[in-house]
Amino acid sequence: MTARAGLEGRSTGNRALMLEEPLIFEQDAPGRSGVDFAPLTLDEDRLGGLARRAPVGLPGLSEPEVVRHFTRLSQKNYGIDSGLFPLGSCTMKHNPRLNEKLARLEGLADLHPLQPASTVQGVLELFDQLSHWLSTLTGMPALALSPGAGAHGELCGMMTIRTALEDRGDARKRVLVPESAHGTNPATAAALGYEVDALPANARGRVDSAELKARLDSDVAALMITNPSTCGLFEDEIIEIAEAVHAVGGYVYLDGANFNALVGRVRPGDLGVDAMHINLHKTFSTPHGGGGPGSGPVALTAELSPFAPFPQLVHDETGFRLVEHGPEAAKSFGRLKGFHGQTGMFIRALAYMLSHGGDGLRQVSEDAVLAANYVLARTKDSLSPAFEGGCMHECLFDDTFLEGTGVTTHDFSKALIDEGYHPMTVYFPLVVHGALLVEPTESESKASLDLFIETLRTLAAKAKAGEEALFHEAPRHAPRRRLNETRAARHPRLRWRANAQAAAAE
Ligand SMILES: *Cc1c(COP(=O)(O)O)cnc(C)c1O
Numbered sequence: 001m002t003a004r005a006g007l008e009g010r011s012t013g014n015r016a017l018m019l020e021e022p023l024i025f026e027q028d029a030p031g032r033s034g035v036d037f038a039p040l041t042l043d044e045d046r047l048g049g050l051a052r053r054a055p056v057g058l059p060g061l062s063e064p065e066v067v068r069h070f071t072r073l074s075q076k077n078y079g080i081d082s083g084l085f086p087l088g089s090c091t092m093k094h095n096p097r098l099n100e101k102l103a104r105l106e107g108l109a110d111l112h113p114l115q116p117a118s119t120v121q122g123v124l125e126l127f128d129q130l131s132h133w134l135s136t137l138t139g140m141p142a143l144a145l146s147p148g149a150g151a152h153g154e155l156c157g158m159m160t161i162r163t164a165l166e167d168r169g170d171a172r173k174r175v176l177v178p179e180s181a182h183g184t185n186p187a188t189a190a191a192l193g194y195e196v197d198a199l200p201a202n203a204r205g206r207v208d209s210a211e212l213k214a215r216l217d218s219d220v221a222a223l224m225i226t227n228p229s230t231c232g233l234f235e236d237e238i239i240e241i242a243e244a245v246h247a248v249g250g251y252v253y254l255d256g257a258n259f260n261a262l263v264g265r266v267r268p269g270d271l272g273v274d275a276m277h278i279n280l281h282k283t284f285s286t287p288h289g290g291g292g293p294g295s296g297p298v299a300l301t302a303e304l305s306p307f308a309p310f311p312q313l314v315h316d317e318t319g320f321r322l323v324e325h326g327p328e329a330a331k332s333f334g335r336l337k338g339f340h341g342q343t344g345m346f347i348r349a350l351a352y353m354l355s356h357g358g359d360g361l362r363q364v365s366e367d368a369v370l371a372a373n374y375v376l377a378r379t380k381d382s383l384s385p386a387f388e389g390g391c392m393h394e395c396l397f398d399d400t401f402l403e404g405t406g407v408t409t410h411d412f413s414k415a416l417i418d419e420g421y422h423p424m425t426v427y428f429p430l431v432v433h434g435a436l437l438v439e440p441t442e443s444e445s446k447a448s449l450d451l452f453i454e455t456l457r458t459l460a461a462k463a464k465a466g467e468e469a470l471f472h473e474a475p476r477h478a479p480r481r482r483l484n485e486t487r488a489a490r491h492p493r494l495r496w497r498a499n500a501q502a503a504a505a506e
Helices: 063-075 097-103 121-138 150-167 184-191 209-215 238-247 256-261 343-379 409-418 446-464 468-472 485-490 496-505
Strands: 142-144 174-178 195-199 220-226 251-255 275-277 298-300 312-316 319-323 395-398 436-438
Touching: 097 343, 121 142, 121 298, 121 312, 121 319, 121 343, 150 184, 150 220, 150 251, 150 256, 150 275, 150 298, 174 184, 184 195, 184 220, 195 209, 209 238, 220 238, 238 251, 251 256, 256 275, 256 343, 343 395, 343 446, 409 436, 409 446, 409 468, 446 468
Parallel strands: 174 195, 174 220, 220 251, 251 275
Antiparallel strands: 142 298, 275 298, 312 319, 395 436
């Protein structure tokens, strides 16, 4: 135990050039500072008695200590800038630096959301252009830009649908959701008070259209479907499915998280979709977390557009305006979020679209699908593909290939860390036993994919050859060994010094 959690014979806790980093507050030396401030001479209180009397308690560090602290922290993050990030369903693609440069332009970055519209016509025009691109790519005329992530987009789309149903005096109670759906789909429906009806998959891993039709009636508000599904498979009966849902007066909500497989090739509006969200941080290369917030604009049909949240962007002879009242917003379900959406992400996404052009975006989806099929084709004899045939932008395996080896999906993914890879998505989707979901994206070169494929094949061979211990001990070379994930989440011990002392005492 001591060897695992503790310093393992090293007195610093460092592992070669991977350096430990205490919390900044643990490094505090009161009174130390990287800057020399002149003594405070101001004696009059300009804050009407509200000025702070006690010190704020900021840690005291010299400039080199601050630089080292943040540099070391930045090196602890494995991100898409460090290496291949095969996290299925997340589309961890390269974030072009051009996007970052444009988002930091003073004229955009320094705007304030409360500025009068007359002073921000440029950025409002940018909203309009982004809407135009998203509308063209989805084949759906209306856009609600404000949702702050995919899950928030789902909430927005489903609130729009609920409002439209209520407007026609037809409140319905059920929402159909395939079993393979991301957890946010049933969570969204349940949060809005709907009863969630889970649809089983057929032997081909697709929504069973016969089963779907059997469950359809005038109480179904919507079907929430993901296409391609979280199994990486195109729902090839989608048109027939959408027609059946419409025939009973329901709506089709598309979870657009997997749009990277379709962008430039298929317009969801042509498939009968009424509302869908687009994760700008997946399909359109804006950063996931870290570099900024997510963004989940929602595309809507003309029929649903009056019910969309405000603010709605209007263009007339006076220019662009964001409308919250009056006839344009009369049927809107209201405000979803403060201000207008994640402007910084809109700039990045539009920069990505403009720099690729329509043909470049089509190439993106083609290359993403090609890369996933390449991984699938070259690993299918070593790992066990969950379904027969090709895939879309991600490939799904079950744990049949690990049967009898004593190695679990969890162990296998931890062994990838020792090889310098972030693990793929594991145990999702739930419809497959011990799922491993790999999404390479279009960003990787063939050489990079080959190395990853070789790693997967070698690890699978080692598991089958009885090298079980290697997996159970993994990760052996990471800064931290395998944690008890439940305990780590519930009782995190963040203080490095306290941890090191506790480990040494154990
Ligand atoms: C990522 C994802 C979501 C949720 O999107 P967020 O932006 O993370 O809120 C929903 N559905 C699927 C299939 C996803 O992959």
